[in-house]
Amino acid sequence: MTLTTMISTMAAGMLRTTGIFALTLIGSLPLGMVVALLRKSRFAPVRGIIRGFISIMRGTPLMLQLLVWYFGPYYLFGWNIGNWRFPALILGFVLNYAAYFAEIYRGGIESIPVGQYEACEVLGYTKSQTFMRVILPQVIKNIMPSVTNEVITLVKDTSLAFTLAYQEVFSLAKQISASQTSFMPFLIAGIFYFIANYLVEIIMNRIEKSMDYYK
Amino acid sequence: MIIEMKNIRKSFDGLEVLKDISFGVDSGEVVSIIGPSGSGKSTLLRCATFLETIDGGEILYMGEHAAHTDESGNAVYVSPHELRHFRSYCGLVFQQFNLFPHYSILKNIIDAPVHVQHRNIEEAKTEAMELLSKMGIADKADAYPYQLSGGQQQRVAIARALAMNPEILFFDEPTSALDPELTGEVLKVIRQLADEKMTMVVVTHEMPFAKAVSNRVIFMDGGVIVEQGDPLKVFEDPQEERTKQFLRVFER
Ligand SMILES: Nc1ncnc2c1ncn2[C@@H]1O[C@H](COP(=O)(O)OP(=O)(O)O)[C@@H](O)[C@H]1O
Ligand SMILES: [Mg+2]
Numbered sequence: 072m073t074l075t076t077m078i079s080t081m082a083a084g085m086l087r088t089t090g091i092f093a094l095t096l097i098g099s100l101p102l103g104m105v106v107a108l109l110r111k112s113r114f115a116p117v118r119g120i121i122r123g124f125i126s127i128m129r130g131t132p133l134m135l136q137l138l139v140w141y142f143g144p145y146y147l148f149g150w151n152i153g154n155w156r157f158p159a160l161i162l163g164f165v166l167n168y169a170a171y172f173a174e175i176y177r178g179g180i181e182s183i184p185v186g187q188y189e190a191c192e193v194l195g196y197t198k199s200q201t202f203m204r205v206i207l208p209q210v211i212k213n214i215m216p217s218v219t220n221e222v223i224t225l226v227k228d229t230s231l232a233f234t235l236a237y238q239e240v241f242s243l244a245k246q247i248s249a250s251q252t253s254f255m256p257f258l259i260a261g262i263f264y265f266i267a268n269y270l271v272e273i274i275m276n277r278i279e280k281s282m283d284y285y286k
Numbered sequence: 287m288i289i290e291m292k293n294i295r296k297s298f299d300g301l302e303v304l305k306d307i308s309f310g311v312d313s314g315e316v317v318s319i320i321g322p323s324g325s326g327k328s329t330l331l332r333c334a335t336f337l338e339t340i341d342g343g344e345i346l347y348m349g350e351h352a353a354h355t356d357e358s359g360n361a362v363y364v365s366p367h368e369l370r371h372f373r374s375y376c377g378l379v380f381q382q383f384n385l386f387p388h389y390s391i392l393k394n395i396i397d398a399p400v401h402v403q404h405r406n407i408e409e410a411k412t413e414a415m416e417l418l419s420k421m422g423i424a425d426k427a428d429a430y431p432y433q434l435s436g437g438q439q440q441r442v443a444i445a446r447a448l449a450m451n452p453e454i455l456f457f458d459e460p461t462s463a464l465d466p467e468l469t470g471e472v473l474k475v476i477r478q479l480a481d482e483k484m485t486m487v488v489v490t491h492e493m494p495f496a497k498a499v500s501n502r503v504i505f506m507d508g509g510v511i512v513e514q515g516d517p518l519k520v521f522e523d524p525q526e527e528r529t530k531q532f533l534r535v536f537e538r
Contacts, residue, residue, distance in 0.1 A: 186384035193335055193378045194398040194450060195370060204397065208388045285387050286432040 072251050078259060080247065084240035085263045091164060091229045091239060092267075096222070098165035103172025110177055121173075128170030134234050137163040141235050160232055168225060175217045179210035212282045219275040226267050240264075287349065288313055288454045288485050289334060289376070294343035295361075296329055303329045304340075305509040311454060314483040318496035318517070321506035322532060327489045330506070331456045334487075335378045336369060347375045348453065374403075377447030381459040383439045385431040385446070391418070392427040395446045403450065410449070417445040421475055437468030441475055448479075455479070457488040473499075493536050497521050505529045 110121045128136070141159040144150040152158075183206050191201040230241035244260040247253070287310045296304040303326045311317055319327050332338040334345070336352070340361045345353040352372040353363045363369060386394050395414040399405045418424045421441040423434075431439055440460055447455055457476065461469035473495050479486060480499050490496055496503055497517045504514040505526075513526045524530050 184382075184384075186380060186382050187386070189337055190380065190384035190386070192337060193373070193376075194446070195373050195402040196398065200401060204401065205386055205388075212388070285430045 072247070074255070077247060077251075077256060081240055081243050081256065081259050081263065084238055084243035085267075087237070088229045088232075088239040088241075088263075089267075091160065091232055091237075092225060094161050095164040095168055095225060095229075098161065099168035099172055102165060102169040104176055106169050106173035107176035107180065110173060111180075125170045125173060128167050129174075133163065133167050133228060134231050136167055137231060137234050139163075156235055156237060160235055160237055164225075164228075168221070171221055172218070175214050175221065176210065178217075179214040180206065182213055183209055212285075215275070215279045215282065219272070219279070222271055222275065223268050226264060226271060230264075287311065288347065290344070290346040290349075291330075291334060292344040292346075293355070294330070294333060294345075295341045296326075296333060296338065297341055303509050304333070306343075307506075307509070307511055308343075309504065309511065309514075311485060311487060313453075313485055315485055315502065316480045316500045317487045317502045317504060318500040319487065319489045319504045319506060320491070320493070320496060320532070321504075321512075325506045326509040327506055328458050331378065331458050331487070331489060335376050335456055336373055337378070339363065347372050374450065375453045377450055377452035377455045379440070379443050379447055379455065379457045379460050381462050383431075383436070383443045383463070385439055385442055387431050390428050390430055391423070391434070391442050394431070394442060395449045398446070399449050414445065414449055417448055418442075420478070421445050422471070435468060436464045437471045440464065440472045444472075444475060444479075448484075454485040454487065457486065457490070459489050459491065461490070461492060491536075493521065493533075505532065507532065 106121060106125070109117055110125070112118050112121070137160060140163040141156065144152055144155065187205055187209070188201060191205055196204065229239060232239045233242040233245065236242065240260050240263055244256040247256040290310040292308045294304050294307045295302070307326075307330060309317075319330070321327055329338060333340050340353060342355050342359050342361050343353070344351060344355060344361075350372075351364070352369065353361050356362050364372070386397070389397060392411065392414055395417065396407065396410040399410040399413075400407050415424060415427065418427055421444065423438050423441055426434060426438060426442075431442070434442065440463075444455075444460075460476070461472050464472065469492065473492060476486070476488065477495075477499050488496070488500070500517050502514060503517045503520040505512050505520060505524075505528075507528050513520060513524060513529045520529065521533065524533060
């Protein structure tokens with residue numbers, strides 16, 4: 072295998088890695104907010120369930136969770152779902168990251184001074200106006216550094232997809248390395264991950280800067 | 287009467303903070319509330335502006351009941367929808383300003399008029415600029431709160447409250463969070479509003495201001511109104527021992 076074929080095969084894997092990455096963010100960033108809000112629900116049972124969910128998601132290895140989502144339906148219920156590998160993968164990633172984002176959001180929401188809510192109340196804002204117009208924009212600014220951390224971790228965590236033998240860049244690197252008895256694929260994978268995170272840092276920095284206009 | 291509060295009772299987990307307080311404010315009147323810390327002044331203002339719910343008593347705005355007491359002695363409020371209407375009668379200026387840090391000064395002022403009262407945005411802007419000129423900070427319209435001094439921020443907060451065209455404006459120690467050299471500029475705009483016959487209730491420790499600007503002074507202590515009346519009378523010739531004691535602290 073020439074270096075060029077190696078790189079182009081792995082670039083295709085990197086595309087799949089990017090797919091996991093993008094779908095996880097698209098699913099978990101909003102879902103995390105839903106979880107964070109339910110975590111503060113008026114109904115104690117809802118709060119309890121959400122707390123349990125967050126504990127489990129954060130307290131067990133993501134790799135194990137991926138295996139459960141993939142094999143669970145068959146071993147637990149005898150269901151045979153066609154083409155389940157990729158959906159199980161995304162489900163596992165989205166739920167796991169939603170739990171982490173939920174805790175980040177919760178911290179962000181709790182850091183907003185109560186005076187902001189009171190000012191809104193006196194001015195006659197509805198609850199949803201208060202949240203959307205006043206609280207959320209400030210929360211987003213406050214949590215940006217933590218979100219950046221989590222996104223960078225996600226880039227690297229996508230490699231856990233190898234557990235389900237999904238052909239993303241890390242799985243491919245292992246395969247090609249074994250078949251070609253070469254160390255090169257790992258080096259290439261490392262460079263790919265590094266570049267990806269370099270881009271993430273640039274983009275997140277831009278976003279953080281765009282919110283620098285106030286303190 | 288703009289607002290009437292009758293026999294207001296309010297407790298925080300067993301601690302009775304307002305004990306059967308009654309008071310009313312007429313249109314154009316400026317009332318100062320003085321009293322030691324912990325006497326219930328903020329709680330009274332927060333009940334009047336619906337940030338806290340009363341346990342018993344009545345709250346009326348413009349002669350209409352926002353809350354009344356049922357047969358068992360508990361306060362009953364109108365529906366949340368109707369309450370929104372009552373909220374629009376009153377404004378509150380906080381000790382800590384509570385401006386929206388992510389909005390420019392102009393946006394701080396026009397956001398509620400536009401999104402709560404559904405006023406025309408251009409009209410709201412014009413009015414906001416007039417208010418800012420009146421507060422002496424028209425040049426700050428595009429700045430953000432963190433770029434302003436405390437005194438300027440508090441004047442923005444006053445403009446923000448006025449932009450809603452309330453019938454009555456409450457102030458909870460509007461100068462207590464300010465450096466001494468900045469209190470004057472805030473008191474000046476309140477005085478100016480008093481001259482324009484804005485109905486106001488001001489909780490303050492600025493005795494000379496209370497004496498000079500208000501039509502009536504209320505001295506609160508321990509959750510009750512101990513004494514009230516004409517400022518000259520209350521300050522120069524207080525009738526109650528507790529009032530005398532309190533005022534003595536402010537004399538030097
Ligand atoms: N949210 C609250 N929960 C419990 N106690 C409170 C709360 N708000 C005020 N209090 C208590 O009520 C009393 C009166 O407080 P406050 O109205 O703030 O007094 P003032 O404004 O005159 O200093 C104080 O003893 C205070 O500790
Ligand atoms: Mg107070």
